[in-house]
Amino acid sequence: MRKITMLFIFAAIFFSAGTVGADEITLSGVDSRMTAVTGIVNLYAIVTDNSGRIVDSLKAEDFTVMDAPAGENPGDLAETREIVSFTSSGERREGITFMMLIDDSGSMYGNPGGDRAALARREARNFLDSLGNSMDKAGLALFGTRYRVLAGPRTDRASLYERLGLSAPPEPEEAYTELFASMVEASDSLRNEKGRRILILFSDGENYPYFQRSGEKHPEYSEKTFAADDALAALQKEGITLYAVRFGPRRDEDLAHIALSTGGLFFDVNAEEELSGLYSLIRERVQAEYRLGYSPGLTGARETSVMVELSGGSSSAVLNYPSGLVFGEPSRGNQALLSLLVIPFVLLILFILSRLWRKKPGEPASLERLRPVGGGNLTVALESGKTLISPGIAGAATTMTPAGSKTDVQGGGTLIVEKDKDGRWSISSDEGVVVNNRKSESTVLENGDVIKAGEELIVFDNGES
Amino acid sequence: MNESRSSLYSLLTGLAGGAAAWAGIEIILRFTPLFPDLRTLTLSLGAASGLLLGAIVPMAEGLRQQQKQKLISGILIGSVLGLVFGALGMAAGQLLLTVLVDTASTNLSAWARIPGWVILGTAVGSASGLRSRSLRRTAAGALGGFIGGLIGGVAAEYLSSITTGYYGRAAGMLLWGMAVAYLADRMESRRGRGRLTILNGELKGRSFPVNQKKLKISHAPSADLTIPGTDAATAMVKLKGGTVILEPGGQVELNGEKAETTELRYDDVIKVDGVTMIYEAKR
Numbered sequence: 192m193r194k195i196t197m198l199f200i201f202a203a204i205f206f207s208a209g210t211v212g213a214d215e216i217t218l219s220g221v222d223s224r225m226t227a228v229t230g231i232v233n234l235y236a237i238v239t240d241n242s243g244r245i246v247d248s249l250k251a252e253d254f255t256v257m258d259a260p261a262g263e264n265p266g267d268l269a270e271t272r273e274i275v276s277f278t279s280s281g282e283r284r285e286g287i288t289f290m291m292l293i294d295d296s297g298s299m300y301g302n303p304g305g306d307r308a309a310l311a312r313r314e315a316r317n318f319l320d321s322l323g324n325s326m327d328k329a330g331l332a333l334f335g336t337r338y339r340v341l342a343g344p345r346t347d348r349a350s351l352y353e354r355l356g357l358s359a360p361p362e363p364e365e366a367y368t369e370l371f372a373s374m375v376e377a378s379d380s381l382r383n384e385k386g387r388r389i390l391i392l393f394s395d396g397e398n399y400p401y402f403q404r405s406g407e408k409h410p411e412y413s414e415k416t417f418a419a420d421d422a423l424a425a426l427q428k429e430g431i432t433l434y435a436v437r438f439g440p441r442r443d444e445d446l447a448h449i450a451l452s453t454g455g456l457f458f459d460v461n462a463e464e465e466l467s468g469l470y471s472l473i474r475e476r477v478q479a480e481y482r483l484g485y486s487p488g489l490t491g492a493r494e495t496s497v498m499v500e501l502s503g504g505s506s507s508a509v510l511n512y513p514s515g516l517v518f519g520e521p522s523r524g525n526q527a528l529l530s531l532l533v534i535p536f537v538l539l540i541l542f543i544l545s546r547l548w549r550k551k552p553g554e555p556a557s558l559e560r561l562r563p564v565g566g567g568n569l570t571v572a573l574e575s576g577k578t579l580i581s582p583g584i585a586g587a588a589t590t591m592t593p594a595g596s597k598t599d600v601q602g603g604g605t606l607i608v609e610k611d612k613d614g615r616w617s618i619s620s621d622e623g624v625v626v627n628n629r630k631s632e633s634t635v636l637e638n639g640d641v642i643k644a645g646e647e648l649i650v651f652d653n654g655e656s
Numbered sequence: 657m658n659e660s661r662s663s664l665y666s667l668l669t670g671l672a673g674g675a676a677a678w679a680g681i682e683i684i685l686r687f688t689p690l691f692p693d694l695r696t697l698t699l700s701l702g703a704a705s706g707l708l709l710g711a712i713v714p715m716a717e718g719l720r721q722q723q724k725q726k727l728i729s730g731i732l733i734g735s736v737l738g739l740v741f742g743a744l745g746m747a748a749g750q751l752l753l754t755v756l757v758d759t760a761s762t763n764l765s766a767w768a769r770i771p772g773w774v775i776l777g778t779a780v781g782s783a784s785g786l787r788s789r790s791l792r793r794t795a796a797g798a799l800g801g802f803i804g805g806l807i808g809g810v811a812a813e814y815l816s817s818i819t820t821g822y823y824g825r826a827a828g829m830l831l832w833g834m835a836v837a838y839l840a841d842r843m844e845s846r847r848g849r850g851r852l853t854i855l856n857g858e859l860k861g862r863s864f865p866v867n868q869k870k871l872k873i874s875h876a877p878s879a880d881l882t883i884p885g886t887d888a889a890t891a892m893v894k895l896k897g898g899t900v901i902l903e904p905g906g907q908v909e910l911n912g913e914k915a916e917t918t919e920l921r922y923d924d925v926i927k928v929d930g931v932t933m934i935y936e937a938k939r
Binding site for chain 1: 661664665668669671672675676678679681682683685686688689691692693694695696697698701712715716719722746747750751821822824825826853855856857860861862911912913923924925927930931932934
């Protein structure tokens, strides 16, 4: 009865000026999609007088906006925020996008006294009639087991009328009621629409998910079952307001909660005549909204509660909206300050890099294999005696050993590096040597000279920096 | 210095840059309520993380060459690029987060940052090329930074999603920094026609890709490859069509003889005022 009364009150809506003192405010939507660019969150509010009539003469100064992190007592933490833009009731220049989401499950067909499916379509047509030639867009989607968009949001009414005519009872597999999943999908369908977006739902039943009820995997959602919270989160995130019309005996208590939490309304209709003009009333209500752009406070909380109060505190309304930061929530306590401890770590890395592989003066002369093939030592320090380089053959490693050592293998092609009486290092071989790509019998080595030994290159280092 | 040693420089500067950027982000987030609006906060987060990453990652080249001037110019150019593109990248990420992603019911919010990581990675990756005024290097570095930003961003967000925000951000930033620095360096190297590896003196073992149209080798700090010493000797290595040309100026030897303008071949040994280097052509 109470719900019918509510319906009656809204049926009596018409535009009228009113006094602030006895007025009541309802927050019907929050749009924070462009906050990162504009720095503004748009709030949509409807003000009615004590007779339920729309109050359309208020100014920005008649409103106070406060926000705080959403939680158990956001009111205790709420701070007043600046209203930076204001659009009066009924003065919106851009169109509104409506998406009509119609239950097409099995229970909508074959009802005594006429199909509810036919009833829903008739009301949808009436709604399109009420849009007239306005800039408003309308879209149409059906749902049962699956969500189907019959027509995306558009201003062309003719194609919508045409598609509303297509109707047939679903096959048993398609007759389930994916109520919450379809609301998530409808949010997605409205995602790219600019401005104010409204979802109008007509359903006769409760959520009756395919996977849960049939035990079979859903053709699109597999084992996922959507809950009321999923639907609410999707709508809130997009700033979409839900107006839900439930027709019939079965009740889904979550539906009312979702509609009211998004700033919309819930209509529990028991008789066909109660439907008359309902969709038009929704439209009029949306057109009567004030738009308040406010600069939100920054808390880092994933969700923010925003409260709008009429001057004098006569009435207030609260809605939550997602407000996550791109880097996530701030750390707790002194964790942030602890992160400064990485600065010495950073400096240490840079210091190490500045010292890494720096040649130290006073190192002994040496030979180093540049691109080693196979195993063996990579570097050998040159001693006062001879050092023998045995080039590797057919992929074997080149070896570098002091003459007279156990591994000394002297044969044809062996290169001999030794220091002459003037203290200069030279290289020779009975088959000639190739240093810096030039062949000779022997040559005095200079720092950095490149010696060819079979397939390998060996670099001579005289130990000077 | 072989390529793996060279890569260590980029990996470690990436690690240091990621760590510094993480600390910057944590400090800014700590003071979130002091910011006037979300736009300012987002731009500040992006600018700070970009500035720190951009300043540190391009230091790799200066450190490799032990060149103070290169170090400073790398820091300056990287800082400016990081600041601007970090701010833009994060603004894009925040916008995507608020426009496209459902923060309340899913973990997808983290993935909204990835375009931001990619934009910032591209900017940081291009810093060394811009410093050397080489379009070829800039493009290669930017591509490497783009891929690094994408891979690092995905890895970082995955880590963030399985840990708490604080530690997830830390792990993510370190990974991201390393991925961008390493891949930008690798891509610059891959785009080269070969490498010059120094065989003696202070820079012994350091290896530099021949990846720009004109690579100037001299003692001047402004040279692309600055070698120790004070002599006026200069060598220019140029990419012409599919060939690599050496143009000597002053006391330059090629394979033990006075060098003339000539095409470089695999394993040619070049000596510029006593500094010996070997050219290893890309095969």
